[in-house]
Every structure is written in structure tokens, then in C-alpha cells.
Amino acid sequence: MWSVAQPTVPGAGALVRAPDDLPRRYRRGVARRPVPRPLTRRAHVSGPVVWSEATRSALYGHGGFYHRPQGPAGHFRTSVHASPLFASAVAALLARLDDAMGHPDRLDLVDVGAGRGELLGQVLDGLRGGGSLAARVRLAGVDLAQRPPDLDQTVGWSADLPEHVVGLVVANEWLDNVPVDVVEAGPDGPRRVMVDPASGEESPGGPIGLRDAAWLSQWWPLDGVPLGWRAEVGFPRDLAWAAAVRCLDRGVALAVDYGHLLADRATGGYAGGTMAGYRDGRRVRPVPDGSCDITAHVAVDSCAAAGVSAGADSTVMLTQREALAQVQAPVPAGARDQLLHRSQLSELVDPDGLGSFTWLVQSVGLGGWQPLTGPT
Numbered sequence: 181m182w183s184v185a186q187p188t189v190p191g192a193g194a195l196v197r198a199p200d201d202l203p204r205r206y207r208r209g210v211a212r213r214p215v216p217r218p219l220t221r222r223a224h225v226s227g228p229v230v231w232s233e234a235t236r237s238a239l240y241g242h243g244g245f246y247h248r249p250q251g252p253a254g255h256f257r258t259s260v261h262a263s264p265l266f267a268s269a270v271a272a273l274l275a276r277l278d279d280a281m282g283h284p285d286r287l288d289l290v291d292v293g294a295g296r297g298e299l300l301g302q303v304l305d306g307l308r309g310g311g312s313l314a315a316r317v318r319l320a321g322v323d324l325a326q327r328p329p330d331l332d333q334t335v336g337w338s339a340d341l342p343e344h345v346v347g348l349v350v351a352n353e354w355l356d357n358v359p360v361d362v363v364e365a366g367p368d369g370p371r372r373v374m375v376d377p378a379s380g381e382e383s384p385g386g387p388i389g390l391r392d393a394a395w396l397s398q399w400w401p402l403d404g405v406p407l408g409w410r411a412e413v414g415f416p417r418d419l420a421w422a423a424a425v426r427c428l429d430r431g432v433a434l435a436v437d438y439g440h441l442l443a444d445r446a447t448g449g450y451a452g453g454t455m456a457g458y459r460d461g462r463r464v465r466p467v468p469d470g471s472c473d474i475t476a477h478v479a480v481d482s483c484a485a486a487g488v489s490a491g492a493d494s495t496v497m498l499t500q501r502e503a504l505a506q507v508q509a510p511v512p513a514g515a516r517d518q519l520l521h522r523s524q525l526s527e528l529v530d531p532d533g534l535g536s537f538t539w540l541v542q543s544v545g546l547g548g549w550q551p552l553t554g555p556t
């Protein structure tokens with residue numbers, strides 16, 4: 181099964197990372213599986229370099245943006261920060277999966293790109309209400325950043341994916357932070373776009389390699405397009421997502437991110453590229469000097485195909501708005517709580533913001549069972 185909803189483009193929410201001026205934004209005795217990760221540990225690279233190298237260093241190098249104390253929440257707002265209703269939805273998904281799997285002795289919830297562990301903390305709080313799931317669930321965060329000091333001791337934490345996950349793998353706004361290269365249509369075909377990490381100034385680079393060319397021809401074709409049209413080469417995200425899907429023995433992998441699809445990319449919908457910077461709650465020029473987040477929209481269809489190659493036997497793509505209509509926390513009883521609930525939910529389902537994010541849901545080893553239905 182593969183149903184595809186067209187994600188709309190995130191709008192101008194002030195703190196939500198979603199470029200608004202674009203044409204259309206787990207250790208405990210178990211084996212580990214490395215997430216495809218930054219190769220460089222240098223604090224700074226000197227330019228010009230390809231965008232992926234500059235981004236790796238800026239975000240994940242020594243002292244890089246994501247190793248700073250503030251964490252993602254200090255600079256922008258994800259669904260996790262916006263409302264605990266997002267964690268409730270993840271918990272509801274986990275409960276559905278638990279039912280479908282016949283209540284196994286152990287059920288994993290692995291949060292990849294877990295930030296400061298906020299989602300896991302919220303899910304844990306929700307589970308404290310009781311039920312058999314609370315005793316069987318094993319929570320784990322995967323992030324390049326250090327284990328958050330205030331994270332509950334029962335929650336595992338590692339820079340690498342675990343092996344043999346039985347349960348749910350979640351990646352909220354992870355893939356958009358997996359560094360990619362930028363290329364543009366030049367007079368002699370697609371060429372690399374180089375960037376000076378200190379200034380963010382770009383310059384034309386040499387011809388692209390075979391791997392980039394193969395990915396582009398399938399997922400973001402630049403043949404015959406006007407000079408200067410840009411593309412962001414998404415295969416590092418495909419590799420990252422495939423690794424997350426592959427760690428599942430049985431279960432579901434969920435990526436939530438701002439995405440785009442081939443039909444729009446191929447027709448120039450993102451010809452200007454989607455690279456963006458975020459700092460202190462504002463969108464800023466993407467200068468890969470470590471002072472700001474560097475992010476780009478995710479080619480979710482390409483990631484989905486990589487997930488299938490990694491063993492997923494069922495795929496659904498839908499918007500967060502559509503997904504939350506299917507997995508929602510119960511409306512509370514009191515009038516004030518109802519008001520709060522409505523306002524928090526409205527941010528999560530805003531069609532011009534977080535509501536337009538894509539939920540890529542892929543199942544492994546469940547006979548094609550899916551926790552959510554795709555759009556009709």
C-alpha cells in the first residue's frame with residue numbers, strides 16, 4: 181500500500197522552521213547500528229566547500245549549533261515544543277501498534293534526532309497513568325548531542341540507532357537536518373554550489389558526481405531546466421531514513437518533516453532551493469558558521485522509496501493535519517482545559533504551518549498493517 185497526499189507548503193509561523201519565502205518547508209547491553217552521521221569533527225571549515233560539508237561542521241562539529249546548551253527549543257519551535265498533544269498522538273500510535281502486535285513483552289519507542297528528549301519525557305509522563313504498556317515499553321533517544329541531564333534514568337540515550345527494534349521509531353524534524361549538497365543548472369549541466377562557511381557567500385563549483393547525478397535524475401531532474409534552477413541532493417536523507425527503517429525487526433517508522441514531492445520539484449516548485457537558517461526564534465540567512473540552524477525541506481517520496489528498499493512493506497504519507505485527525509488525545513472535561521486543548525491542537529494542525537508537515541509512516545514485518553490510513 182502506498183497512498184500519497186500532497187503536502188502543502190508550511191507558512192510563515194514565526195518560530196516554526198518552515199521557509200516562508202519559497203516558491204511553494206536510543207544503551208543498555210544491546211548492539212548498536214550507526215546512523216549515517218557527520219564525518220567531520222572540526223569546529224570550522226574554511227571555504228568554499230560543498231554545502232553538506234559546511235552544514236556538518238556548523239551543526240555537528242565540535243561546538244556546533246546542535247551541541248550548544250540551548251538545544252533546538254532555544255531557537256525554533258517543533259510540534260514537540262508546541263504542545264504535549266503531539267506526544268499524545270505518538271503515544272496513541274504506540275498503543276495501536278501494541279494492540280496490532282498482540283502486546284509483546286517489550287515494546288520499543290525510539291526517538292531519532294531526539295533533541296533534548298522532550299518527546300520521550302512527555303510520552304513517559306503520559307504512560308505513568310498506568311496500564312500494562314507502561315511496564316513493557318522501553319524508551320530511547322538517539323542524538324548526536326549529549327544525553328540531556330534531566331532525562332529520566334529509565335530512558336536510554338545514544339548517538340547510534342539500536343539493533344533489533346520491536347515497536348515504533350519516530351523522527352520528528354530529523355531528516356531536514358541531515359546535511360545535503362546544493363547543485364544548480366549550469367551552462368554545461370548541473371554543477372555544485374559551493375559556500376563560504378564564514379559568510380554564506382556562494383560560488384559555482386565543478387560538475388556533480390555520478391551518485392548525485394543518479395539521485396537527481398530520479399528525484400529532482402535538472403535536465404533542460406532554466407539556468408540557475410537549484411536542487412538539494414537528498415540521498416544522504418535516504419540513507420539515514422533507510423538505516424532507521426532497517427533497525428526495525430517489527431514495527432513502524434514515522435518521520436515527520438516538511439517535505440516536497442517529485443511532481444512539484446520537477447516543475448520548478450522549489451527551483452530557488454529551500455535552504456534556510458534559524459536562530460533565536462527567527463528565520464535568518466543560512467550562513468553555515470555554527471551560529472544558526474541550517475535546514476532544507478525533505479524529498480519525502482525519495483525517503484519513502486529508500487524505506488521500502490530497507491524492508492518496509494507498507495507506506496502511507498499524509499499531512500500532520502490528516503494524521504492528528506486519526507490519533508488525537510481525548511478532549512478534556514473542564515472548559516478551561518478544553519480551550520487550552522483547542523488552541524494547542526490548532527497550532528499542530530494549522531494548514532499553513534505544522535499541520536502541513538508530512539507524516540511518512542512505514543511498517544515492517546506487520547503483514548502490511550498500518551496504524552494510520554492514507555488520504556482518500
Ligand SMILES: C[S@@+](CC[C@H](N)C(=O)[O-])C[C@H]1O[C@@H](n2cnc3c(N)ncnc32)[C@H](O)[C@@H]1O
Binds near residue numbers: 217218
Ligand atoms: C530539529 S532537531 C529536532 C529535535 C526533536 N526531534 C524535536 O522535535 O524537537 C534535529 C535533531 O536531530 C539531531 N541529529 C541530526 N543528525 C543526526 C544523526 N545523524 N544522528 C542522531 N541525531 C541527529 C540533531 O542533533 C538535533 O537534535
